[in-house]
Amino acid sequence: MERSHSASYAAAGVDIEAGYEGVRLMREHVARTMIPGVVSDIGGFGGLFAPDLAGMREPVLVSGTDGVGTKIRIAQLLGKHDTVGIDCVAMCVNDIICCGAQPLFFLDYIAIGKNDPHTVATLVSGVAEGCVQAGCALIGGETAEHPGIMAPEDYDLAGFSVGVVDKCKILDHNAMQPGDVILALPSSGIHSNGYSLVRKVFDVEHADLGMYSDELGKTLGEALLEPTKIYVKPVLACLKAADVRGVSHITGGGFYENIPRCLPDGLTAKIEGAAIQTPPIFHMLQKQGSIPQRDMFNTYNMGVGMTVIVARDDADKALAALHAEGCDAYAIGEIVKGEERVIVC
Template identity: 80%
Template sequence: MNNSHSASYAAAGVNIEAGYEGVRLMKRHVERTLIPGVVSDLGGFGGLFEPDTKGMSRPVLVSGTDGVGTKQRIAQLMDKHDTVGIDCVAMCVNDIVCCGAKPLFFLDYIAIGKNDPEKVATLVSGVAEGCVQAGCALIGGETAEHPGTMAPNDYDLAGFSVGMVDRDKVISQSSMREGDVILALPSSGLHSNGYSLVRKVFDVEHADLSKYCEELGSTLGEALLTPTVIYVKPVLAAIAAAEVHGISHITGGGFYENIPRCVPDGLTARVEKAAVKTPAIFSLLQRVGNIPERDMFNTYNMGVGMTMIVSRDTADKALEALRSHGCNAYVLGDVVSGEDKVALA
């Protein structure tokens, strides 16, 4: 590999040596994520993982893929690239844990205008941190230099994760019933959704993102870059402790799109709006952008990054398990009979 060089390719704008240097720099971050099951080294054509299926009668693989979206534009404007990788992992693993699956491994993809090994390694450091938080391994990835199609400082970060769950333990809406309790798992802020509207409202291309905002208790840039919460460990603990009938990751589409995805016909998830604990960034966004409340709840998580619907008899056990893993969950509402799958009262 050290002898690999193409002057012609370099003249076209692709520096393959920079790619090799990026891999060298990211290795120490990847090593933090290694867990039992990893049977390959970084740099191969495929990442190998041997899952432990002991105790499972019918192991099922669950996959999820996503990106960071235009939130990464904030990172580019602030020249701060060590947290968006957490967002990338979160958007994938938070999806697959909704069916009760434990994430096993993750792979990332970075498209970048000009390959800056230090920047790429910093991006991967965030991905590695996200994997550590989720308890999964970073077993591979790809960095692609795109001269002429992307500006030199631009990049796009995406990835996917694979998890596993016993078929008999998949979270199924068929067990949901009237009287179940809806729990709110707090978000850290905007997470990674609705940033096209965020960028428009705050005019981020011209705003001073480093200016301290009293209302937020931070700079605007810091608030906008706050990483997405990774809920894997508290959710798996709650599943083990309680009778869980439905889980929704509140992403793009907010409450109105995501909560109904786990609610069967004939039932309604009744959410008490007054119970929602909403961080200041949402109030500021709504006021500055003059955004109707309905649109806010139909676009953003409003402070609730995930909802969990549990049996009333085991709600306290679920709350205890979530809180013991650092998630300050609270009761958000209940399940009633009805035609609309979600109602905000």
């Protein structure tokens, strides 16, 4: 079959043939994500998925969308493009599991100044890895070449995921009460938020990102590019094992913005700051940027990528389920009566 080609479009900066090559190169990565329910192959106008709703009385679809933000600039400076796709998936699926939903599928969107098939395929390899970690399928996406709008080597990456939960199993935050325990699910580092401040503090455009740091135990570039943890499997296991009353994904806005999203009125999340296991990159960032402690907790996850609030009597069962999934969760506080939404003491 003769392929589409437009010399006029190519002269304007859009290489259709490069797009075809990108699709060819990414196929092997997409194949890794295939799970029961996938109906279509990549290349169609829409991704098709037939969910197995057996056993659900009232299925509810849950969706989430996000991007990687300016963390992408770190990847571009390092010429390492195989991990930001994990971030993209994580930012979406970690959101939708906060109500108890199982992610089903994911679609990505790549905007790039000049379509380099190998860069695009490498980006998709990261997306595919994220989907594998989340147990969902990559069923489609889009690559858009933006000559004249973006520099040739620039790109941006975003996506969205759809999951499903039985309506009767959507987390009921109103069941929360004083004495409930707040569990911390450790982060891998900064994850994908606050990178405009990160780039300013570390002056990444001029810094030696490849220099080894004894404090970090790795290079600064490696620490900044560490991909976001995906918490789908540990959280789903925890939901089955314990009475979970609230889950929060600690993203932009840190503790003070995200934990209150699951708190009923009249209750406060009391966090023991000394209990938090904070990775060295946050200490380095705070010291070098002279950032107040409150601002750190209001911008970053500080080592806690997600919080899970459970009934006190179920705390041990919740921790056991999380540990069994390889998540080194631990307690950092409790729910108390109060009007202040979050207290870090």
